[in-house]
Amino acid sequence: MRRLLLAVLAVSCALPALADEKTKTLFRRCAPATVSIECKPAADGTTTIGSGAIFHADGLLLTNHHVIQSCLEKDREINVFLFDGRRFTGVVLAHTEELDLALVRIKDSPGGLPSLEWGDSDSLEVGEDVIAIGNPDGLAWTLSTGIVSGKRETWLQTTAPINPGNSGGPLISPEGKIVGINTLSKYQDRNNIAFSRCSNVARKWVEETLAAATAPVAGTRFEDEEHGFSITPPDGWVRVDDNADNPGQRVAYSGDDSVLRVYALGGVKPIREQLSEQETLLRNQMSTYRKSESEILTFRGKEDAYALTYGFTWAGKEYISRQITVNDRTLTWTLRFTTPKRRFIALRPLFDEVLYGARWPSEESGRETPERAVESWIQSIRTRDAEAFLNCLDIPRWLDDASEGRYGKLSAEEQAAAQERYRKAVGEMMAAGDLAAQVEKGVRILAASVEGDRARVPLVSRSDEDKTVVEEITLVRSTAGWRMVAVGPARPYEGEDPGEGGRRGPNVEAYRPEAGTFEARVPSDWTRSAGPSGEGIMVYTFHEVAEGPPPAMIVVATGDLRADDGRDTLPAAALDALTDEVVGGAKGTYKSKFEVLSKEKVTFAGEDARAVRYIGRQDDFSREVDATLYVVYRNGWLYAVTLIRRKGEQASAAYTAVLESMTLKGSR
Structure with missing residues (x-):
């Protein structure tokens, strides 16, 4: 168990190698056509996650049969998440357990979706480079690289890491074409043995299935954004x-x-x-x-x-x-x-x-986002423009929410009178300037969460008691654009002060996983992901938002080793040996090049630790990285914290701030 745990921890710290320009370009082209799939809970309450590949711009995609199997006895619907954050409902049109394939159509697809072309799997030769994109263990849009290591009848064997969650995602050639559909492997406990259904087999099944359909595939929703x-x-x-x-x-x-x-x-x-x-x-x-x-x-x-x-x-x-x-x-x-x-x-x-x-264009040009709608509202307060303030609201719903439903029970005449009173009150507030003064203390608009025609936007500001608070603004989408329907209530905010004028400094939030094993202060607009990576292992990643692989990232892997070591703390020699084991696992991942530059005793998060700096390259398809690994053993918990960046480049000061903010809290 100890050996397996250390190996998984080491791989978790080494996997996010940063790609070279060729791989980055390929990822940017292909990731938008790769989807994350969530199959609705089965009878036992479990939710299956997987990946899929869009092969038609109108919303047709391919995944594995075992990914969508639990939904077949229900409504055959799944959740489909796109790379740009959009969420759709997908319907299973056809499936084959024999080939482990499923054909899915995105309902209400806007059309024009990013899609991948089919490649010729028969023409591939052993030794050719490939990449896999998917969601292993829920780590969305993970890129892994490898080669075609074998051709087995209807399968391609590859060294590209494929784990649970990758199932249904594409195996992609250097030309950016689908050459395989990745699937679950019976060799999950072996390194560098993974399988993908040949694209020629998958394509033939799809074409035969569509040709034999008794009814045409429904058209998709047209949307001019x-x-x-x-x-x-x-x-x-x-x-x-x-x-x-x-x-x-x-x-x-x-x-x-x-x-x-x-x-x-x-x-x-x-x-x-x-x-x-x-x-x-x-x-x-x-x-x-x-x-x-x-x-x-x-x-x-x-x-x-x-x-x-x-x-x-x-x-x-x-x-x-x-x-x-x-x-x-x-x-x-x-x-x-x-x-x-x-x-x-x-x-x-x-x-x-x-x-x-049909949804007809609003009289304003373009479609505003929920964040822009809130920004317009804030601007109306700054300029004390009462009419602009009111135009940002869905007044009937706003008044109904403010009056706890009483407005909706009024007659039409009473509602008109209530609206007139509210308009007058807003005019008086604007003239007094109290709202404008409060806005000038500082506001920060955070990223919206959108579900259909409803959105929520967190707004950080300073309260009358001069405390930093966050309020959730609720908006609905209408033909006139996004309109506000509710605000609040305010609650204490743990991030940084929004700054006078509203836009200074990064916004930072306290991050603590459900397991409570550590805590860190992470910029609120960073990408964060978490998921299991083997029995007893949790992996957390943090990085700036970027197109394709980020320039740097922080990876935190945690595991409980006390059952094997029987000790809550380790002497210096044992910590050295433990660090060497973790580094050895990393060396096994960076097969093309691996060199330890330094190893020293340090203090990390207030604990005795070992810091190992190394450079590595996974394969000739990947770019060389420069990484610093911190290994800590506390209360029987092993922490492997890695800052990974492109070789020759410096990570921004924000990454150092995240590392310095970490506290380790694993306990028995």
Whole structure:
């Protein structure tokens, strides 16, 4: 047990090698097309985690059968997390236990998702470089490198580390193509023996499965993030690429012998002028054009849209088209539904459902984020702009929350009177300047957590008692953008003072894992991850947010060794020997190069420790790293804390501050 524990600890400290430029570029290309999968709790309450590879931009992805197995007897739905933080629900379309593969579709996919191309696994030769991206033990988007070490019928054998959680993720060639789907190995207790289902086998199964499907794969939701427009096509309709060269066409869907097209054109003109020009254009283009009806529509309180229905003959068949055209601030949007004449009456409700379910652009350009919405609210307080303050709120929900639900029970007349009283009160507050003075003490807007059309944004500020507090602001998304509906309550905040003016210095929070084995002060905007890495081992990583692998990171591995040593403390000689064992494990991971530069006695977190500085390189596919490993034995707990950085570069002062803030708390 002791030997295994030390080996796992050493590997945990050595694994986050920092990639060279080639590997970094490959990671940046491929990580966004790799997803983290969470299968909803099984009957025993356990949640299965795994990985997946998106191979189609409309949201089709591949994973392992054993990853999604527990959801098959329920709704066949799983949680899918994208590299950029978005979360979707996925539906299992097909699965095969024999090949350990599962085909998943992302529901309400916005389309245009990052995706990976298929590679040719048959052309691979033993010795070629590969990388694996996945979520081993919940450590999201972990990169591991290796070579193809063998070809076993429908399997590729690889030296790239693949652990529980990697299952379903892609094995990737240097060209950035899928050459395998990583899976669970029966050799989990062996080093450098892992397996991946050959991409040619996986691709053939996917293509046969889709070709044999009795119903088409449903189309995905179209969303224009820049302008805030989105629609969801009718169930069962598929996205098509015909007429894609038309510069105005944004998306098209087909189903039931019909088609739905979305256009967006610049150069906004008066809506009546547009209707006249459109009718003239259609008459000139189609000799069989037959107008049925047209109507000017009210949009945002003014005549800024029209509906046009017309018939025509094409290739001997009669069709009807109905289009809705709407003026945005900078674009004109058109939804055009075309169907055989005999099907128009039956299918028009489908078009109306799409139309009513569309999210139209707000009058402001672009889509604000929850953080920007809160920032606008803070700015309105600074400038004492009462109207801007009120525009940041969903006033009915805001007043309902503030009155603990009493506002919602009022009549329409009473609600209007309550809103007027609130508007007057806000004007008086702004004029008094008390809110502005409080904001000037310092505020800090932290990262939002978003679930669907609801978001929560922590806001750090100074209270009237001059204490640092954090309040959670709740927002909802509407056609007008993010609007605030609730604030608070305030609670003490353990991070740094937000700073006068609101933006000075890093924001730091106390971090203490559930096991309570240590504590550290970590910048709140850093990436943090934690997960088991073998029996009795927990690994924690901290680093700055970066595209691809970060330039440096701190890795903390903890394990309880008292059962093997029977001692709460170790004499100096025993601590030296223990350190040598941990370093030996690291040496086994950095196979291409490993050199110890120094070893000395130090004090770390107030405890006797050993500090070992080494340089290492995992393989020719990886960049050389410079690492400092601190080994501490306290109350029977072994701590291996490693600062890893690119060779020749210095980590920022924030990393040193995190190390200096650590306290070790492992106890019996």
